[in-house]
Amino acid sequence: xxxxxxxxxxxxxxxxxxxxxxxxxxxxxxxxxxxxxxxxxxxxxxxxxxxxxxxxx
Amino acid sequence: xxxxxxxxxxxxxxxxxxxxxxxxxxxxxxxxxxxxxxxxxxxxxxxxxxxxxxxxxxxxxxxxxxxxxxxxxxxxxxxxxxxxxxxxxxxxxxxxxxxxxxxxxxxxxxxxxxxxxxxxxxxxxxxxxxxxxxxxxxxxxxxxxxxxxxxxxxxxxxx
Numbered sequence: 001x002x003x004x005x006x007x008x009x010x011x012x013x014x015x016x017x018x019x020x021x022x023x024x025x026x027x028x029x030x031x032x033x034x035x036x037x038x039x040x041x042x043x044x045x046x047x048x049x050x051x052x053x054x055x056x057x
Numbered sequence: 058x059x060x061x062x063x064x065x066x067x068x069x070x071x072x073x074x075x076x077x078x079x080x081x082x083x084x085x086x087x088x089x090x091x092x093x094x095x096x097x098x099x100x101x102x103x104x105x106x107x108x109x110x111x112x113x114x115x116x117x118x119x120x121x122x123x124x125x126x127x128x129x130x131x132x133x134x135x136x137x138x139x140x141x142x143x144x145x146x147x148x149x150x151x152x153x154x155x156x157x158x159x160x161x162x163x164x165x166x167x168x169x170x171x172x173x174x175x176x177x178x179x180x181x182x183x184x185x186x187x188x189x190x191x192x193x194x195x196x197x198x199x200x201x202x203x204x205x206x207x208x209x210x211x212x213x214x215x216x
Contacts, residue, residue, distance in 0.1 A: 008135035017172035
């Protein structure tokens with residue numbers, strides 16, 4: 001990981017370790033939907049799912 | 058039309074007096090040791106209004122006609138600077154041919170946490186050190202694969 005301020009970089013690059021996370025869908029509700037009507041689906045993920053990246057979905 | 062350093066002098070009527078006094082003060086040296094700023098020069102003013110390095114102010118000041126010393130109110134962000142000394146008469150010029158620029162280095166000393174980060178993002182990382190900036194727009198953080206880390210907050214000692 002590298003940090004820079006005003007285009008001046010730090011001489012030291014830090015190493016960071018990532019943990020492997022399995023993305024798991026816990027539930028989808030409702031279980032059945034109409035083929036013609038517009039409906040909202042609620043998808044619940046495992047608690048480890050990163051919630052600040054909603055824009056990525 | 059009278060212009061001083063690109064600024065037009067306005068005159069309400071045709072009988073307009075204008076007096077320009079060239080500065081006799083000149084900064085010939087500038088150095089920063091920790092947060093202690095030392096300025097040397099000739100005919101340096103004592104009626105200082107503002108002394109700063111980049112966006113960081115310096116004070117209280119003590120000085121003579123040849124030397125000014127003050128303490129930065131916080132750490133300056135990494136970069137290359139000339140001091141800015143302001144009096145009621147304007148900015149004291151710096152002899153850039155003589156005065157070596159002030160170089161503030163970036164020194165990140167710790168990063169936390171350094172392990173167990175969610176590979177899909179969402180974790181907060183805290184970086185401490187010196188030469189950091191109070192403006193998040195000055196700071197960029199990235200992983201070795203080029204992925205940027207969104208800077209949420211920043212002080213002169215912690216991002």
